[in-house]
Amino acid sequence: MTTLTRRSFGALIGASATTLATPGLLRANSTGRLVIIGGGFGGASAARFARINYPDVDVTLVEPYPTFVTCPYGNLILGGKRTLPQITHSYDGLRARGVNVVQDRAADIDPDARTVALESGASLQYDKLIVSPGIGLRWGAIDGYDQAATEVFPHAWMGGDGSQITNLRAQLEALPEGGVVGLAIPENPFRCPPGPYERISMIAHYLKQTNPTAKILAFDSKEGFSKQGLFEDVWAELYGDMIEWIPANQDGRIVAVDVQNKLFISEFGEEHRVDVGNVIPPQTSAAIVRDTGLANDTGWVPVNSRTFEADAARDIHVIGDATIAGPMPKSGYIANSTSKTAVSAALADLTGGSAPSDPVYFNTCYSHGGEDYGISVVAVFRATDDGFEATPDSGGLSPRGPLSELAENRRLEARYADAWYDSITRDMFS
Template structure:
């Protein structure tokens, strides 16, 4: 959404004749302080100052998934990807550091672990994902302390654990990755991770190898990633797709063994297991998720199909062809807030259009990207990609292009985190 469009929405919000509730500050409650929730809270305060905005987030610092792979490469520190909430407080957002433990959609109330109950007129739910500990035999929370996932950053401990294991691994060791089937958070993420681990190994442990075992036969930006691997890390990376027995079906954490579908046992020195995922527990417990484990939503307003008044954004929903990415979370959060504000005024939601740009680092000064633009179909029943709107970086020996895209990635990260955290 452009600055001009945001300004128009804000101006319309201020000028429109409002119902009594809106004139006396309607209550917008946001659960989750990541790419969806923080974006929603900041956008709401900027664009609809008559909204009383409360953000519930248990952690005082948010560690982003984007750029976490660069921590593994050693080119970023955990502090570089950690963000606080003082900027949102300065904008007038009430920030409550607590866990939301229950939602009552009928009473429009949320219970917190600390005992407080918060009432709302509209709820933006952005709880993120849960790792499905029951989906991969042998892999549970205890196993993750030996074979880290580093996929739900939390306080950064999992990312730092994987980084430490890479540092302690002997030169000549094998780093094994178990990559899940779709859908999961950040489709290009595992392959950027392969790239960044390879970058670290090339500099510090040149005799080491990466074995990437994949439950899929293809992946996002595949040709671009593999071009980069061949150019930068020849012989270092072996990617094994599902049709070549790449699907990991069992884990032995004690022995650091990844076992595949046809019984092949791969002993590794460092293991990164990215398990199957679902919407976070609160979305499932509230009855918002369907049998897929994800939350179906209205493509225009992002309201839950199961509970009107609750707009579900970020990785927890089913976004049709859109990936589960930080950019999509940011883009859809703004539409959800604008739709919530319109509903409180008794108006129709604004026209919806959603954007995704996903940058990936393949090596030092080597970036690639994919772009997509999406909107609801004519019936408003599903999200579709705008014809001829998407694309990926060009292939070929283009060092200037790769260098620029790495710089654009840095600019994107700085820009979107400012947009999130005020």
């Protein structure tokens, strides 16, 4: 494969794999081939940024799903504030920019040959590879929770085809009057630290209107969580005693489920019957990076803080939730923000530039608590020689205080969250 010229490689791919769209997009004067695995917040942003800023580079994006369902704003489907089509995005905008979008699943990476094997049997040659594969769910970490169990107790923690989040929404609609909704929330680290607590809020927002005697039991494997004070204010102000949060030190860790009898079973053997269950299982990096030796024994991928090149392989840059990047959160905005530094660093090698100096990584995580009720955490991160750090004396949480004094602040943050969603999804797909 490596002895083929670029042109003959393109022709070969075109001939051998009908799933590969428009091989003619390979540019005649290409300065290199950038292959990107994963079309989410990291990968789609990387592809678009590369096409705009490095027009001579061939960009191929490998993504198994035909469209992208965002995890951000998925909770708003549960709250009745969005529908699935409103959070589903097409790759046509990237195609129009000249990205070769390949609907396939990356099955294997060969770092020595610099090839990506696809599930369909085709193979892609790269000069630089960006991998933004997202998370994997740790099947078996909760006894009884396997693929089949997700139909009864959806996780709704990966966008996929959208069926997990609509499943959970349908179950909430069918909840018996005064019924019990249970959530099982994992230990750190996991995707979207404030996500479970926004979800609790959005479920309560919906039930308050349709089923006000219902109960939400949030079983947590931790004893604290992101934006905790702000969320506890939301719950007290808007939802009274509908929500009960049960931390690990009050036997909140769910270690097993029984889908037949709809039971959550705690660490100390307590059985909790729920009418609707949402199990957010413990997580690891996606299989592609663990199978190819890019992850270490934590299950996550160590990377260079200035280039995002994986410690374990040359010319492979890993971004997004799969990486070890604390104190940066596993968030869509961080995947988006870091993708641009990763692209710039990777392509500097190919285009004669230098790697970005003093990169700054930016994150705002907005959460919706209810109607016109937004809260946020902000951070500006910088690379250090051995990792990442939050810029001192910056960032932080929305102010706390009585809703009577902060109503306009909460309303504005809710609208800013909506604008963030529109802006960042354009930054990925337009």
